[in-house]
Amino acid sequence: MDILLIGANGQLGWEISRRAATEGLLFHATVRAELDVTDREAVLRYVDQLKPKAVVNAAAYTAVDKAESDAEAAYAVNRDGPTYLAEVCASLGLPLIHMSTDYVFDGTKTEAYTEQDPVAPLGIYGSSKVAGEDAVRKICPRHVILRTSWVYGVHGQNFVKTMLRAGAELEVLRVVDDQYGCPTFAGDLADKVLTIANRIIGGTVSADGFGTFHCANQGQTTWCGFARKVFEVSEPRLSRVPKVNAIPTTAYPGSAKRPGNSVLNCGHLARIFGIQLRSWEEALPEMLNETLNLRK
Numbered sequence: 066m067d068i069l070l071i072g073a074n075g076q077l078g079w080e081i082s083r084r085a086a087t088e089g090l091l092f093h094a095t096v097r098a099e100l101d102v103t104d105r106e107a108v109l110r111y112v113d114q115l116k117p118k119a120v121v122n123a124a125a126y127t128a129v130d131k132a133e134s135d136a137e138a139a140y141a142v143n144r145d146g147p148t149y150l151a152e153v154c155a156s157l158g159l160p161l162i163h164m165s166t167d168y169v170f171d172g173t174k175t176e177a178y179t180e181q182d183p184v185a186p187l188g189i190y191g192s193s194k195v196a197g198e199d200a201v202r203k204i205c206p207r208h209v210i211l212r213t214s215w216v217y218g219v220h221g222q223n224f225v226k227t228m229l230r231a232g233a234e235l236e237v238l239r240v241v242d243d244q245y246g247c248p249t250f251a252g253d254l255a256d257k258v259l260t261i262a263n264r265i266i267g268g269t270v271s272a273d274g275f276g277t278f279h280c281a282n283q284g285q286t287t288w289c290g291f292a293r294k295v296f297e298v299s300e301p302r303l304s305r306v307p308k309v310n311a312i313p314t315t316a317y318p319g320s321a322k323r324p325g326n327s328v329l330n331c332g333h334l335a336r337i338f339g340i341q342l343r344s345w346e347e348a349l350p351e352m353l354n355e356t357l358n359l360r361k
Contacts, residue, residue: 068262069117070094071102071150072124077164079220080255081123093117097124102146112153118266121162121258122150125194129168130320132189143193144200151204160207160265160275162258166194167214167246167281172324177285179330180212180277188321198277209261210277214329215291218251219355226356228292229299232307242289242311246327247281250348254280257340264338273337279329282345287311291345298350302357 068085072078073094085092093115100111102124112120126132126142147163154161168191169184186192201208217223231238257280264270286294289311296306314323335341342348 067091067118067266068093068259069112069115069120071100071120071122071146072096074221075123075125075127076216076218076221076223076251077254077258078123080218080251081121081258084252084255084259102149103141105145105149105152108146108149109153112150112159113157116157117159119160119162119262120150120154121164121262122147123164123258125164125166127190129188129190129323132193133320136189136193139189139193140196143190144196147197148200148204151201151208154207155205158207160209160262161201161205162209162211162262162265163197163201164258165198165210165212166191167212167327167329168324169195169198169212170324170327172244172326174326177328177330178279178326180279180333187324190321202277207265207275209265209275211258211261211280212277212329213249213254213279214281214327215246215248216251216254217248217352219352220251224248224288224291225295225349225352228295229303229356232296232303233305235307236305237308237310238292239310239312239316240289240292241314241317242287243313244323244325244327245285245287247283247285247329248291248345248349249281249342250345250352252351253282253342253348257342260340261338278334278337279331280334280340280342281329281331282342282348283331284344284346285328286345294346294349295353299353299357302353
């Protein structure tokens, strides 16, 4: 087996699964019902039995607000799960590709964040992801940590689908316009994860190819700008388009603080792997086209 994917039911895992299948990879994808990453003995036994050439961990607790009152569950998935995977990968000499987030930063920087910037998470979700990163770095020498941001895709729930649903019901939407980030299409992200995994398996990755990297679609916008682009692109396919009004973060009710700026600088990934994702404006129509076709 080439790749073992953990978290196949998520937005990213689903895209990785369908792309790996078309590329003819020897591939095994797991969902929580098959493997609970918070069960250490189950993780060690499962990976040891399959003996893949690489492990990709796309499993995560991503409910940012809920995590504030559900810290135990967030840490179990985002810290303990990666810890157990790192342990078994280290013992078997396997590379581990682990997905992380822009929410490891506090958003006070005025420029895009690089991998060298210190982490300073604002809430439980970000803190639990930092703990998972730390465990992977400490335990598994052959690791690739990929931080990404504002992920959306055809499968599962995400901001784009929320906007489409709300837009069908409301004439006016109020969307935060003072948080900046990089919307990232899960399909594009999946392609790059598989590219990196294949290079590692093929033995073409040097020591510089292991470590922490930022991986997101190019460009930046606010949630409000993202919403407006969603309706601009999909307008010909919709019965009506709502007005999108900009609001400050202070007007948005939420349990967790969010970074005002979580734009990621992906230059390190480009330098080491020669990988660069297209702009978020180019990627969005692909997702919308498939999503709206499925709604017919």
